[in-house]
Amino acid sequence: MNKAEILVIDDEAQIRKLLEITLESNDYIVKQAATAKEGMILAANHPPDLIILDLGLPDENGHSVLKKLREWYTNPVIILSVQSSEEDIISALDNGANDYLVKPFRTGELLARIRSALRTANTEETTPVIICDDLEIDLASRTVKKKNELVKLTATEYHLLSLFVKNEGKVLTHHYLLREVWGPGFINQSQYLRVFIAQLRKKIENDPNRPELIVTESGVGYRFARKE
Amino acid sequence: MVNFFINRISKPRQYLFSVLIVCAISAICFWLSTYIGYRVLGFILLLTVSMIAMVFDILPVLLTAVLTALIWDYFFIPPTFTFFVGTTEDMIMLLMYFVIAMINAVLTYKIRQVEKMARQKEEKANTVKLYNTLLNSLSHELRTPISTIIGATDNLQNNSAKLTLQNRHELIAEISKASFRLNQQVDNLLNVSRLESGFIQPKNDWCDISETIYDVVKIIEENNTHQKIRISINPDIPLFKLDKGMLEQIIYNLLNNAAQYTPEGSRIEIMAMCYADIMQIIIEDNGNGFPEEEIKNVFDKFYRLKGAKTGGTGLGLSIVKGYTEAMGGTVRLENINPKGARFTINIPAKTSYLKNLKNE
Numbered sequence: 001m002n003k004a005e006i007l008v009i010d011d012e013a014q015i016r017k018l019l020e021i022t023l024e025s026n027d028y029i030v031k032q033a034a035t036a037k038e039g040m041i042l043a044a045n046h047p048p049d050l051i052i053l054d055l056g057l058p059d060e061n062g063h064s065v066l067k068k069l070r071e072w073y074t075n076p077v078i079i080l081s082v083q084s085s086e087e088d089i090i091s092a093l094d095n096g097a098n099d100y101l102v103k104p105f106r107t108g109e110l111l112a113r114i115r116s117a118l119r120t121a122n123t124e125e126t127t128p129v130i131i132c133d134d135l136e137i138d139l140a141s142r143t144v145k146k147k148n149e150l151v152k153l154t155a156t157e158y159h160l161l162s163l164f165v166k167n168e169g170k171v172l173t174h175h176y177l178l179r180e181v182w183g184p185g186f187i188n189q190s191q192y193l194r195v196f197i198a199q200l201r202k203k204i205e206n207d208p209n210r211p212e213l214i215v216t217e218s219g220v221g222y223r224f225a226r227k228e
Numbered sequence: 229m230v231n232f233f234i235n236r237i238s239k240p241r242q243y244l245f246s247v248l249i250v251c252a253i254s255a256i257c258f259w260l261s262t263y264i265g266y267r268v269l270g271f272i273l274l275l276t277v278s279m280i281a282m283v284f285d286i287l288p289v290l291l292t293a294v295l296t297a298l299i300w301d302y303f304f305i306p307p308t309f310t311f312f313v314g315t316t317e318d319m320i321m322l323l324m325y326f327v328i329a330m331i332n333a334v335l336t337y338k339i340r341q342v343e344k345m346a347r348q349k350e351e352k353a354n355t356v357k358l359y360n361t362l363l364n365s366l367s368h369e370l371r372t373p374i375s376t377i378i379g380a381t382d383n384l385q386n387n388s389a390k391l392t393l394q395n396r397h398e399l400i401a402e403i404s405k406a407s408f409r410l411n412q413q414v415d416n417l418l419n420v421s422r423l424e425s426g427f428i429q430p431k432n433d434w435c436d437i438s439e440t441i442y443d444v445v446k447i448i449e450e451n452n453t454h455q456k457i458r459i460s461i462n463p464d465i466p467l468f469k470l471d472k473g474m475l476e477q478i479i480y481n482l483l484n485n486a487a488q489y490t491p492e493g494s495r496i497e498i499m500a501m502c503y504a505d506i507m508q509i510i511i512e513d514n515g516n517g518f519p520e521e522e523i524k525n526v527f528d529k530f531y532r533l534k535g536a537k538t539g540g541t542g543l544g545l546s547i548v549k550g551y552t553e554a555m556g557g558t559v560r561l562e563n564i565n566p567k568g569a570r571f572t573i574n575i576p577a578k579t580s581y582l583k584n585l586k587n588e
Contacts, residue, residue, distance in 0.1 A: 086473070104407070104411055190433050190434045191434035191467050191580045191582050192582070194434050194435070194436045194439075194467055195467070195582050197436075197439075198436055198439070209438065209442045209459075210442060210446065216439060216443055218443065218472070218473070218476065219472065219473055
């Protein structure tokens with residue numbers, strides 16, 4: 001497989017340097033832009049496999065850059081944001097970002113997110129059987145097995161789980177999950193989501209109190225994390 | 229306290245109140261004039277001016293002085309119902325009345341000005357003191373990790389030939405620890421400034437308290453291996469509608485405090501309960517507890533226990549109190565038998581027992 005090309009749009013030279021070293025040493029080709037304008041030109045001239053976009057750019061708000069990009073750019077976008085801005089993150093995810101990282105972040109975490117985003121982007125057709133550790137989900141026959149034993153899920157629980165596995169590694173916001181599973185009228189009924197996530201965890205996690213499959217992204221949503 | 233309310237009365241109202249009070253007192257004097265001589269009534273009017281001078285601004289007071297002098301002259305000094313003064317003696321009395329009333333007004337006003345200035349000066353001194361404490365603890369708390377980072381990177385850059393591989397790993401580990409500490413201090417500062425700004429509104433949403441507690445405990449245990457934290461939550465506890473971000477911060481700070489300040493191997497326990505519409509969280513440890521005389525101070529900003537080990541800004545518990553109160557709750561600290569400390573958090577919150585919809 002050819003080396004994947006990543007475009008970094010961030011105005012902080014130090015962050016760009018850090019990302020350049022981290023990504024190049026992990027066999028990615030890195031292009032850099034310090035402003036939104038520069039980033040848009042680079043992306044348009046030669047669309048990269050993935051874009052890392054900082055929300056706090058000097059010349060243009062990151063959200064509007066994201067919206068413009070999403071008019072034509074279909075590959076993954078990972079958002080970088082500073083701490084304590086859950087609203088920012090949620091609105092970026094709703095506007096088509098695939099994932100987000102909060103500064104300061106661990107580079108190991110960044111690499112995992114990039115791998116996951118690129119993998120999801122490359123598998124057009126979801127394979128019907130997904131195996132995570134000792135959990136087996138067959139999307140064709142709509143069955144779930146834990147340690148080779150059939151797990152009984154209610155229709156809602158299965159719907160939630162199938163959304164998670166189809167978007168493996170991606171953060172799904174509370175609003176997205178409520179809208180998809182219960183319908184547009186329920187986007188503020190977060191108590192349903194809390195209850196069903198807890199029930200689902202009891203059925204599929206090894207330790208429902210220390211979940212490893214359905215991970216909480218505090219204030220934002222949940223992520224289905226397959227162990228690498 | 230009285231001044232506080234009076235100061236809020238607008239200027240035009242002060243004039244109105246002065247005139248009304250003068251009219252009322254004059255009416256009483258008029259009724260009294262059948263029993264008491266007009267000179268004593270003069271003193272009652274003068275007393276009125278002094279009283280008004282204690283609370284109102286200078287101009288309404290001067291108006292009161294002039295008004296009462298005229299009323300005294302017109303209604304009470306014989307011949308009554310004229311501005312004409314009968315005797316020289318009364319003439320001198322009236323003039324003196326007028327001068328004394330003025331002096332009264334001006335002097336009281338001046339005293340109040342001096343008082344106000346003294347108060348402002350004191351407030352400013354307190355602010356400066358707070359600011360200095362902040363700067364001191366900050367420069368220490370921020371500079372220590374910064375020094376570590378600068379020192380370690382210097383070593384790695386310029387001294388690399390002499391360093392063993394193990395040295396290098398240790399230096400890198402120190403840089404990592406220092407950055408983590410810096411980040412934590414910045415978080416604390418952001419939290420404090422959020423609270424200081426005075427208009428934080430809790431963003432309430434349904435919260436699975438046991439999920440929140442397990443998540444926070446996981447973060448604490450990742451960075452701290454000395455103690456094990458025990459969690460006891462009734463599995464039937466309802467969902468609560470509250471600000472999850474604030475609650476996380478509260479639990480994190482309390483557990484982090486316990487983890488940092490109790491001896492190795494201590495027991496730390498967190499419990500969550502529901503009483504009617506109150507969510508209660510108790511965090512207990514069997515460490516050394518708090519000195520009784522300092523318990524009332526520990527939630528103050530920048531307060532650090534006497535003889536506490538270095539590190540820490542004295543902000544953690546003040547953030548706990550700030551966020552708890554922002555959600556309308558209370559926090560209490562007490563020592564427990566045989567030893568240890570117990571923090572009790574009570575936060576009123578809507579509950580939902582939706583957990584029964586199992587078959588949907």
